[in-house]
Structure formats: C-alpha cells, structure tokens
Amino acid sequence: MRTKIVAGNWKMNNDLAQTETLITELKRQNNPSDVEVMIAPSFTNLWQAFNSLKDDSIEVIAQNMHFADSGAYTGEVSGEMLKSLGIKTVILGHSERRAYFNETDELLAKKVDAALKNDIRVIFCFGEELKDRKSEKHEDVVGNQIKNALFHLEAEAFKNIVLAYEPVWAIGTGETASPEQAQDMHSFIRKTLADKYGKDLAESVSILYGGSCKPSNAKEIFSKPDVDGGLIGGAALKAEDFFAIANSF
Ligand code: 13P
Numbered sequence: 001m002r003t004k005i006v007a008g009n010w011k012m013n014n015d016l017a018q019t020e021t022l023i024t025e026l027k028r029q030n031n032p033s034d035v036e037v038m039i040a041p042s043f044t045n046l047w048q049a050f051n052s053l054k055d056d057s058i059e060v061i062a063q064n065m066h067f068a069d070s071g072a073y074t075g076e077v078s079g080e081m082l083k084s085l086g087i088k089t090v091i092l093g094h095s096e097r098r099a100y101f102n103e104t105d106e107l108l109a110k111k112v113d114a115a116l117k118n119d120i121r122v123i124f125c126f127g128e129e130l131k132d133r134k135s136e137k138h139e140d141v142v143g144n145q146i147k148n149a150l151f152h153l154e155a156e157a158f159k160n161i162v163l164a165y166e167p168v169w170a171i172g173t174g175e176t177a178s179p180e181q182a183q184d185m186h187s188f189i190r191k192t193l194a195d196k197y198g199k200d201l202a203e204s205v206s207i208l209y210g211g212s213c214k215p216s217n218a219k220e221i222f223s224k225p226d227v228d229g230g231l232i233g234g235a236a237l238k239a240e241d242f243f244a245i246a247n248s249f
Helices: 016-028 045-053 079-085 093-098 107-116 130-133 139-150 155-160 179-197 200-203 215-222 239-246
Strands: 004-009 035-040 087-093 121-126 161-165 207-209 229-233
Touching: 004 207, 004 239, 016 045, 016 239, 045 079, 079 107, 087 107, 107 121, 107 215, 121 139, 130 139, 130 155, 139 161, 139 179, 139 207, 155 161, 155 200, 161 179, 179 207, 179 215, 215 229, 215 239, 229 239
Parallel strands: 004 035, 004 229, 087 121, 121 161, 161 207, 207 229
Antiparallel strands: none
C-alpha cells in the first residue's frame, strides 16, 4: 500500500500571526488517519509552526533548501539547518523555483542528494508547460525532468522520495488537469520508474498531483489508481478547504 499524502505548499504567504491563526484552525479539523497531512510554511515561520504542531499529526515541511551544508551562500538555508529544527521533508524542484530562480535539473540533483544525506525526505516536483502539452511533448519533458534529477540514485533512496506531478499550466490558474490527464501522466511516471528500477519499486513510490486542486475536484482526481494524493497551493491557505481535500480519498 502506497502512502497517501496531502501537502499544503503555502508558498510566500502568511506572516507569523497569519501562520499561527491558520495552524489554530487546522488543529480544529478532522485529520484522516490514513493520510499523511503536511504543511509547508515559509522559512521564517517554520520553527513556530513546528512547535505549534509538535503533538499533532500534521507534519511541518520546508519549501526549499540549498545543496551545501553551510558556507558563503547569502540568503540560503541548508538541509543541516532544517534537520536541526526537526524538519523531515522538503519540497524540491517546484516549477516556480525552476522558472523564477533558474533551478536546473543538475542543480536539483545536487539538492536531492543533500536532502537525502541529511535524512530529509524529498517531495520532488516536475511538470510540463502548456506549449509542451500542445506539442505533445509532455511525456518527454516530464520523463527527462525525472531522469536528470533522480536517476543517479540507488533504488534504496526511493524510500525517501515522493513525486509530485504539477503541470505548470494548471498551477494557480484555476485550470486543473482532468482526472484522465492526471492518471495518464502518473501511469507514465510509474512506467518510467519501473523501466529503470523495476515494477516493485515503481509501485511503492507515492505520486501526488498538484495544480488548482480544490475540494470540488480532489475526489475525482484522487480516485485514479496512480494518484496518491495532492500538493496543494491556494486551497491550502483555507483550513476548511485543505481538510476537505485531505478527506477526499
Ligand atoms: P495551486 O493549487 O494554487 O494551483 O498550486 C499548486 C502548487 O503549485 C502546489 O505546489
């Protein structure tokens, strides 16, 4: 049985007071027992969030990290630093990091290695742009993003990898991939993993969908056999919506 996951990527939203308010609301919601629920606040609020949720089943995770453990990288945060807070999961490869901060597959491969070295599980994001889908290159693009950043890893490492398919054209646009489009891509991703590492490993890795996922469409998307949960942006900023999604399996 693969782990079901619903993770809220708060992106650059919520100051300290807003973080505390949202966490108070999240604590009031019913947390499904068979789903790992996570939130990713910004770095400045991680410690506060982590402590507020210490005795709760909601896991606090990070949105990014640097590949080095320490050094002259002004403005960056390392895996060692996250680990010292007790953070056990990090999102890497988000399309916003790729687009606005020039994160390449090569850089992401280094970040993945650094996270795993620090015993931090990786939610690895990837996804095609609209032009790729229109030219029917979406599978090539996604296949290459996965191969370039992850296929240097030993099979063992995939115990600590979660994949998140986030088509760029669906992020923050209100336009969601149809459940069939999500299933087709997730099945392709699993086949890509199986070709390299074997079927058993491919069947064990959780693959999340992200991109305008909301209470009204989560149920249908999560009902697809290769969709193991969601990485949620906008809808994660409202406790009720986030938990409606977490309860959509
Ligand atoms: P939205 O749910 O706002 O489309 O964002 C998805 C996302 O980027 C999660 O990482």
